[in-house]
Amino acid sequence: MLVEDPRIDLLPDGPNGPRRxxxxxxxxxxxxxxVNSLLKDRYGWRGYQQVSLPTDPTVSRFTLTAVENDVVIGTITVAFDNPGKLGADGAFATEVDQLRAQGRRIAEFTKLAIDPAVGTKRVLATLFHVAYIVAHRIRGHDMLIMEVNPRHVRYYERMLGCQILAGERINKSVNAxxxxxxxxxxxxxxxxxxxxxxxxxxxxxRSLYPFAxxxxxxxxxxxxxxxxxxMQDRRLTDTGHPSEALPTDFGTTDLIGI
Known part of the structure; x- marks a missing residue:
């Protein structure tokens, strides 16, 4: 489930020039x-049940953060449909299974939060862009899915070009x-x-893409x-566990800004 606060279209663009x-x-x-503190703050403000990052390392998730002056100002998690289930299976199992039956390689964007005091379209677009890189360019998934509040459907249709796959249901993980x-x-x-x-x-x-x-x-x-x-592949050549070389929540990569 993604939290949009403030609305995407109401976020300031952000300054031009090098990213801060x-x-x-x-x-x-x-x-x-x-990250958990930011998630707790933004989901709680919307009246949703609290969410947090899992504590177990896994190759099926990859969490990104936007950091400015050593402060986390945004986050998003990419969940891969292999080997585990996706969050969307909770409320939309039939629709997600239909995509699997069609042979689609699905990635889910979830646990999005932006600090409204300093967040900008540029921060949000960059988080989405790097999440796309991880899911599509690195891992080869071909389709994005995500759950959003019904009030924000139009923003994602306009800002990212998303389409509705299934109508309103209750996401029990956040009770919304x-x-x-x-x-x-x-x-x-x-x-x-x-x-x-x-x-x-x-x-x-009028989309997020110019800010990507x-x-x-x-x-x-x-x-x-x-x-x-x-580098990870070389270290794990003799372990017999090549899946451990895939990007995980516990990777050690500074992706932008160095």
Whole structure:
């Protein structure tokens, strides 16, 4: 379930020029505790039941943080449909199973939170962009799904190009209504290619994509992640557990801002 507060379209654009924030993985208990504090604050403010990051390492999740001046100002978690179940299976099992039956490789974006005091469209777009890189460019998933509050469906349709996959139900994990949205990663790739890194185009392109990374910045992130992956692969060559080399919540990658 994603929390949108304030509304995406009401977030300030953010300053042009070099980013003052960094995108990092939740690779330490200290940072994970800060993420949990932000999740508790934003979900609690909306009246939702509390959520937190799991404490067990797993290859089926990857949590990103936006950090400015050593303060976590945003977070999002990518959940992969292999080997475990997704959060959307709780309220939308039939629809998610239909996607699986079609052979779709699904990734779910969840546990989104932005600090409203300092959050901007640029912070949110960069978090989404790096989450897309992890899910699609690195792991090869072809479709995004996410649960959002019914009141915010239009924002995600306009801001990310999502489509409704299933109507309103109750997400029991946060005890709130939710709608299941989906987007093709191929569509997201095309939008990033056309608008990414061009905030000046936001006046005519009313989406998050102008605030995303440029293709050059995206290539640098992918290169950095692949280099980390090769290092992990070499360390795990003799362990007999190659799955441990996949990106996890406990990776040690500074992705942007170094």
């Amino acid at each position: 924030f960094k995108i990092k993985t939740a690779d330490s208990m200290e940072r994970r505790n800060r 209504p939710a709608v299941l949205l989906g987007a093709e990663f191929a569509y997201i790739m095309a939008q990033i290619g056309e608008f990414g890194g061009r905030p000046e185009s936001a006046a005519r392109e 990374l440029s293709l050059r910045e995206e290539a640098a992130v992918i290169s950095r992640m692949q280099a980390k992956q090769r």
